[in-house]
Amino acid sequence: MFDLVSVNPMIQSMDRSMGLATQRMSLIAANLANIDTPGYRTQDFSFTAAMKNEIAKLDGNIMPIAQTNPKHFSLQTSPSLPPSADPIRPNWERNDGNDVSLDRENVALARTQSAYTLSASFAQQELRKIYQLIRDGVAH
Numbered sequence: 001m002f003d004l005v006s007v008n009p010m011i012q013s014m015d016r017s018m019g020l021a022t023q024r025m026s027l028i029a030a031n032l033a034n035i036d037t038p039g040y041r042t043q044d045f046s047f048t049a050a051m052k053n054e055i056a057k058l059d060g061n062i063m064p065i066a067q068t069n070p071k072h073f074s075l076q077t078s079p080s081l082p083p084s085a086d087p088i089r090p091n092w093e094r095n096d097g098n099d100v101s102l103d104r105e106n107v108a109l110a111r112t113q114s115a116y117t118l119s120a121s122f123a124q125q126e127l128r129k130i131y132q133l134i135r136d137g138v139a140h
């Protein structure tokens with residue numbers, strides 16, 4: 001039997017986008033929960049860079065890299081965060097060492113929620129197309 005959903009590149013892309021958005025919203029929630037914790041450092045990743053990386057994986061455009069010499073930098077990344085080229089840090093810090101900015105976190109949360117909603121909408125449209133094909137009995 002042919003699986004119309006798992007081979008659909010739009011649904012795969014939107015699934016990965018929603019997964020990244022969920023992961024980023026969890027980090028933002030943790031940042032907001034620790035806004036008064038002395039010494040807490042903001043945790044985040046670049047959603048755009050992570051999404052480009054995921055799309056490149058789907059397209060097969062990522063070149064394999066390997067550590068061929070022990071003096072090379074380690075290829076290990078944090079298992080909880082997607083790789084990101086640009087560290088995101090607020091440009092200020094309180095006297096207690098906490099650098100969480102309520103305004104920055106709220107903006108990041110709103111943008112991430114919008115990305116999630118948009119991805120879910122695109123996935124839903126694609127699933128409606130598949131449903132329509134099945135309902136009409138049309139095969140391509």
